[in-house]
Amino acid sequence: MFAVDGLLPAIRTRRAGRAFRPDPVPAGLQELLWEAAALAPSHGNTQPTRVLVAASEPARQRLIAALNPGNQHWAAAAPLLFALAADPAHDVTIDTPGHSPRELYPLHVGIALGFLMLQAEAVGLTAHPMAAFDEAAASAAFEAPPGVRILAVVACGFPGDPGGLPADLAAKEASPRDRLPREHRVGIDRWSAALSVSARALRKRGP
């Protein structure tokens, strides 16, 4: 499905693995992740992305407690846990007639997260972002002020042996990446009916 030649190796090989080696992530590699996120662009250079690192054991435990149970049992084994946060007031909101205002901070945090994930892959780390967490608890874990949003919690470390995972998760690690066929994600000159089909709807239809 995908042309391998020419794809950036970090994009080609990246998987959001759930098995980690226990080795800590060296401080120098952590700094590369924060720098990769910082070098992501933002409209008007608003730079809304904040990295919150759960370095101490108490901070780690608070952040793990904020994760959904489905993530807790594997993510707790990651040697490095951190969150990406933003204060929406730091960024631009564009009024859009007929729609909710277009807030730019989640797009900007997403770009930074994309850069960070590929940087991680390039130095041999897995950075697995999670969206399913109790935001109030994650925010409280870092004593973030009321307006601040937590957009992702990331489990990071050197990839480990999936054999140590529960069987259902080990199977996920080994499965091929499942992506929409091109016609459902690329439109030329105009929208098409295929673009309106969600990935979930397509999976329900089956192969």
Add this chain to the structure above:
Amino acid sequence: MFAVDGLLPAIRTRRAGRAFRPDPVPAGLQELLWEAAALAPSHGNTQPTRVLVAASEPARQRLIAALNPGNQHWAAAAPLLFALAADPAHDVTIDTPGHSPRELYPLHVGIALGFLMLQAEAVGLTAHPMAAFDEAAASAAFEAPPGVRILAVVACGFPGDPGGLPADLAAKEASPRDRLPREHRVGIDRWSAALSVSARALRKRGP
């Protein structure tokens, strides 16, 4: 400021340039950009990102007309223009007590855009995303259905000679990248007052 050693070259060298060579972007390279975006991860594999390519001259002109005047005069010279869009109904929204619901689609589109930008850089292309556009006009340019949101319009091509740009934009191309000092973007274990300072506020304080 930034440790150069170890940073992914595409992250280290990327700039959102405004000067383009007139040469078209070969179809094969365009496909690499769409594949890079598709390989970005999404929570629950929702894959909300849609790429809308303004390939024909009429579609191009409609999309250019949707840009803010400040972007029109340089972006119109880009050989390739496209938009990133999403239908929020294709993606997950997480209810968050005390906050607006956390919609995941802009974060997911951001990750895909980050992957796409770095893929562009890796093959020698500049992909310059813009957030300032008339969303209704951009949507109409592609005849997108009412619910679909346009999150970014991207001007893309091989980097050209900034000497051909107006003086103010040419100066921007030559300026160093300006990023927040680390203390304003990375917090260890807890939020800090420095994280609450926006990039805009820091610029107003001056050096």
